[in-house]
Amino acid sequence: MNKFIGCILLGGCLLAVLPLWATETDELGIIKKNYRNILMLSAGKADSLQADFIRIKPETEMSDQMVVELHQRYPFDLDKIKGYLKKQVADGSWSDINYADTKRSGWEPKLHAERILELAKLYYAEGTDYHRSEIVSRVIHSALAYWFSTEPKCRNWWYNQIGLPKTLGAAFVLLEEQLSAEEKQAAIKVMENAKFGMTGQNKVWLAGNVLIRALLQNDGQLAKAARDTIASEICTGRKEGIKDDWSFHQHGPQQQFGNYGLAYISGMSFFSRLFQGTSYQFDRQQLAILHSLVNEGYRWIIWNRYMDVSSLGRQFFHHAQVHKAYGLAFAAADLGLKGFPKAGNLLVGHKHFDDSDYTVHRSKDWMGTVKMSSNRVIGTELVNEDNLKGYYLGDGATYFYVRGDEYLDVFPFWDWRKIPGVTSYEDVAPIPMAKGMKTNNKTSLVGGLSDGQRGMTVMELNRDGLKAYKSYLFADDFVVCLGTGIQADTTLCVTTSVDQRLKEGELLVRTKSGWREVIGKESFAQKELRFFHDHTGYIIIGKDTLVTEVGKRTGRWCDFMKMYKPSIVEGEVVSLHLRHGVRPKEARYQYLVFPGSSKEKLEKFDVEKEVIVLRNDATAQVVQVPSIGKGYWVAVYQKKEIVVAGKIFTPEQPGVYYVEHTVQGLKKKLEAPFKLK
Template identity: 50%
Template sequence: MKTTIHYLYLSLLLCLLSNPSLNAQEAIHDSVSLIKRSYIDVTVGKDKGKEVLLKRLSTIPPEKEVSDQNVIELQQLYPISPKEIEQLVSTIRTDGSWEDINYADTKRSGWEPKKHTERILKLTKYYYQKRQALKPSEISRLTNTIHQAMNFWFSQGLVCKNWWYNQIGIPRTLGPAFLLFENEMSEQEKQNAIKVMNKSAFGMTGQNKVWLAGNVLIRALLENDWELTKKAREVITSEITLGQKEGIKADWSFHQHGAQQQFGNYGMSFLCNMSFYSELFAGTSLVFSKEQQSILTSLLLEGYQWIIWQGYLDVNGLNRQLFRNADVDKGFSLLFAAYSLMKSSEPEVADKIKEMIRRNSIASQTPNTFTGNKHFWESDYTIHRTPKWMASVRMASNRVIGTELVNEDNLKGYYMADGALYTYVRGDEYHNIFPFWDWRKIPGITTYESNTPIPNPNRANSRNHSSCVGGVTYKNTGITAMQLKRNKLEANKAWIFTDDYVLCMGSDIHADSTATITTSIDQRFSKGKVWSEDNKRFFHDNTGYIILQADTCITITEHKEGQWKDFMGMYKPEILKSNLFSIYLKHRKDVPASYIYLTLPATTQQKVHDFDSKPIHVIRNDKEAQAVIIKDLCYVSVYHPTDILIEGQNPIVISEPGTYIIHAKEGQFVAAKPFAIKK
């Protein structure tokens, strides 16, 4: 018997060797099949390790009005209940449509017909996962519903006014559904599916390029085209690189739509997609190279790890995507991406990722050991982390675009990069606050007080017209500075970060206007009474504010009404109510104004009362420079060449505008970063 088996095996081997084309075809088929199976496994969530994240996610009701692709794909991870499927099966109309979807919708964001494709994906996922357990009659009802829904989409030829849906969003949603349901599709349905996928082609830059190539990959798998599969993989991985105008930057931030920080939007999609492909190609001939994997884990650990606190993504990292629950949903998206990357990483890196995931679960009891100060110099963005709190500052310059308004997203965000300062202890301090904000008093910014409409950030003259923006770090401290120049208003703004507080300084604040100028200190939900002392020391919601020098300080706790639609056009009108606390400075008009104040996160009323500000020695706060000595260090921001005078030292000449940290007793620079002057 053994002899017979050996003979048959040898005959088969000789046949394959004598027919290399057959051998190659079989190998290609196996490779495409392997990638296809892996794609399906990742899509349906065959991963025990992610169950803890899924359990946490399932406690948060999914949003009903969604246009952000990151959130849509996050919602696709939710467990699918039989009740949901029964609702879809029982309400589909004979033509394959659903009554509650507006198929004539013309919105450019949150386009309603896309819900139809998301339902198809949900139905096919449920079918694939449960087909062995369902009764024949249940399978028949389910597959008939899927066929109806698919053929409705194929026959209608619906087109959105926003190209992104047609070329990226729709194929990206339906592609996995086609793979899951491929064995049940007729030949005509397969051809129609490929027509949908043909809407995507290689091209563009950054995350758009990755999305398009990912859709081409799905088409290649549907057509069993190994060469196209390899090409799609090459195009996808071509964006895992540094030094391009858009994409991953040298400081581990992410740019899209020009020199614009896009952590929460395109960057988040990039990281989520790349982690998916890292997991998809693992164990195949298309596996990411060690260099590519290293770049992705560096983007995670040197970039994204800085901007998440207790599971909430920093508001300054959201950019235009100020959706309801965006900070939480994007935090979850990041953690799922981190887990996927961890699986293909070296043990030492995997341990760091695991600790990041553990530390950032909502209400985590894991101590925050990831501390320090980082200035993302390519994005005019600073993060400061201590064991108990985090702070962030977002700026803009003539090099870096502050923000954008696209498809009615971010209708009121014009001032969001004018020095916005947020502090976090719990992480939820600004969670879903946007409908109630005074958008001219975003925490930290200096601007006009006015009732006129908020300007459009896409206007040609909306940029900050100064190169004097930057920051520098020394050990666990740092200084960040911004010279604001736009709308005929000018101001020098600086932030000094320590383990206990943020020292905020402003100088040479003036404008060619009679309008009142204000500097917002904070604006957040009201939580309990506001304690104050001599109108100079305040305490509210775990945070203290100490005014060291200013014209007039005003605090207000008021009942506010607002709606999401006011600044995010995709939402339906709905008036909401809440109570807001606001503290801000009103500046004099007759002379250039200035201010100095402290923000003390994670503190108590008693500590604010007892705080001794005498060790903070301000030596300059004028047109040319801002300088302050704290302990043994002198933090300096310079806007024009000048001398810094430190008692007991010879004058320190600083000829280049920038941020500097000097050892006060030795008169030596310990950190220096001239501003990147745009020529």
């Protein structure tokens, strides 16, 4: 039989292609070869995307598997390698790893597995003195012996069944020809910790580990079953995985773009290359779904190679917005979607992800997002001591980007009760734990309406005895933020955060005599206030007191992400929030945000002419912005007729509507009824 194997170039990596008459053994062999070629890519010549990425300073503490794998793209740090060779002790362990660690996230013994993989890649990489080095080989086998004999286990099942087999499995495939019979059996035993099961990305991870075991055992039937299990998750409309609106869910009805979803698209792009040229490869329909997930989902949430904060899930790691954007960029490139996400800023429009209670607005100059929750959608989660302070993340959080780095690594300095856009209690007590359905908003009155370029997003807030009705109307140059029906029976002051971001230049306030700098903490009680900071303007209208805070703050990453070592960091923050007082009754607010603006534009803006608020109460919020159309954006919270500009509008049910005057009266042009549950 002709054993000739051809090659193709995909995703910058030379992959093999089998002839049509290939045997099962041929197919497994070529998949192994593809696996090794992909793993060794970081040791080769960097393409433009990788060259761009490796200019970023590497992290020293990592828990996110995607970030760990992203860091494997860096060139070998030979000084660090020398440390591995020097610090390994006689039993094969390393003296600088805490093997008794009990953390559920950032578990230190996983570093042992990561070093085995790094050394295995170094052993086969050309261009260094360590290429096929006997010293490196000896250290690798000693490290394997320690792992096989001690069998470290983490309290978090994910490491034992997914994380460790995934990392070690890659090393086993690279080292297969170097493994003794005993080592290979021990390697297979490690891989047997992963079995088919679970849902969404967890299902894909487990099946990927079973695939590695099949390759080590040369078991074509098992490999085929693993491939089919992986491919079975390339679909839409299930409870977990890709949703019909091209968001991604895991751990129930919860938006997981930057966590499980990113692992999913990254993994699927890997498998698309791994199976290329064999009968295992994904079909056109499956690839089309993956492309749509990127183009109709992920492309919306990246701005200037920064991922939206509201897409990070529970993973508020250091530099998370950057790492996750690059992780997506590599996945998109592997799928053949070149120029992503640099070209992502060319995307202009407005999209509401209805399955996830999440809105993204993109102009040519700025991006804004809103994240909400309801009795259908979970707002956030606390798992494995990640996201210890994120209880309010799904309560109408808003972020506005011009450069993209406005909130980069601000989290240690945040007042987590004043997440931008959120209405909550002011309190010095510990923030409640965001566990399970506890972060749900007890209402169905949450949704959004879009005409493709602009839109209105609305929510009833009903949590912990606090009620409010909040809406966000995105126009071309500004966002209208309304709140009403704010009430609570508590001795705690209720606040609404306008913004809380890194300080970049002065915070200025407009006075009768001109602009002046705001220093420290100040309170303002005027009917109309205008502020400007970091290319963003704010106009606050109403009777409630506006408090600004400018200056240095200190904090610790470990206070909200337990995997980090205790260390105090310092930064400067600008914060603006409204105070509605103690036991508010029917309190309300109105403010406008102008991302990508200037002081001159903010000075000249005529609020009465440009923003017409016809109603702002617990029944409805009605707004007209003449610059974007003659119609009215209407949020209806109660099924009753309402008067809009002198005409009666009777909605069939609560929801968001866009209506216009006609000869016959008000005509409904667009509608998004709430999904009542």
